[in-house]
Amino acid sequence: MTPQDSTTEETTPPSGSVPEPEGTAPEYGLHRRLRLMGAVLAGGLAVVLALLLWLGVLVPAKQEAAGYSDADAAYAAVAIEHNAQAVQLTALAPGRSTDDEVLALAVEVGEASAGRVRELADWLEARDIPVPTAGREALALAEDGLDTELPDDGSGPRSGASAHSHEGGNHGMLTDEQVNGIAALHAQDFDIALLAALVEHHYGGLQPADEEITEGEDAEAKALAQAEADAIRVEVEKVRDVLAAIGGPGSNDGSGS
Structure with a gap:
């Protein structure tokens, strides 16, 4: 086997494997950013819900307890x-x-x-x-x-x-x-x-x-x-x-x- 043949065999992907298409990395980055944005929005929603709970439940409850x-x-x-x-x-x-x-x-x-x-x-x-x-x-x-x-x-x-x-x-x-x-x-x-x-x-x-x-x-x-x-x-x-x-x-x- 010539050195050229050896290099070809080592770099050729195994049978049945499909090379990653170009553009995969940017798409992965977009998905990551979307997940991050979703986490931030979810956190903000949790804060809002907690505030509403405090105003709508805890404050009246405190008032009721204090009379x-x-x-x-x-x-x-x-x-x-x-x-x-x-x-x-x-x-x-x-x-x-x-x-x-x-x-x-x-x-x-x-x-x-x-x-x-x-x-x-x-x-x-x-x-x-x-x-x-x-x-x-x-x-x-x-x-x-x-x-x-x-x-x-x-x-x-x-x-x-x-x-x-x-x-x-x-x-x-x-x-x-x-x-x-x-x-x-x-x-x-x-x-x-x-x-x-x-x-x-x-x-x-x-x-x-x-x-x-x-x-x-x-x-x-x-x-x-x-x-x-x-x-x-x-x-x-x-x-x-x-x-x-x-x-x-x-x-x-x-x-x-």
Whole structure:
């Protein structure tokens, strides 16, 4: 056998075998990429399904075990925002009001509102629910002291960007423009504007409180709502009495309307 014949025999495929067609390697690569994509999509779908399971099953189950509902949590958040604005409004009084009775009432209402914020924040934190930023800012204002004049930019001693983000028109909440308008006043004009705003603001807070009392599930949240509703009605009467005494709406000296 010549060397040429030997080389031919060694390189000739055995009988019955079929050489790999050209293009096999690229096709194999495509199949591999498709399998990889399928695995990624399957993993993503698993994550989505797990999230839906958590939202649809585990969260309600946790709420049921803790005895509260979405409505309870929503009330707590809304009530915190509402009471936080009351704190911010009453914090305007030092440096603007010259009436001792108005100043004392502002401190009383502000501290009571801050107390409600603290109770509602405790309720949320005990259930691992975030506390609205406005609530934390209001508590910081109250800690600084609502009977002392705090430095501000002319629109009130409010801290943080969210303190100026009230949409207004909901449950008696004031808009930024309304708050800024009150903050621009002094003496009797300020007193009348502040107390009139507090009356409307407090009345607005009765709706979510009354809804929680009748529709809530958590016993503690319902008790907080009942306490708030009772306090609001008492505070409104005090504010109305002082408002009338200084010549605001409801007074009998002819200067109010």
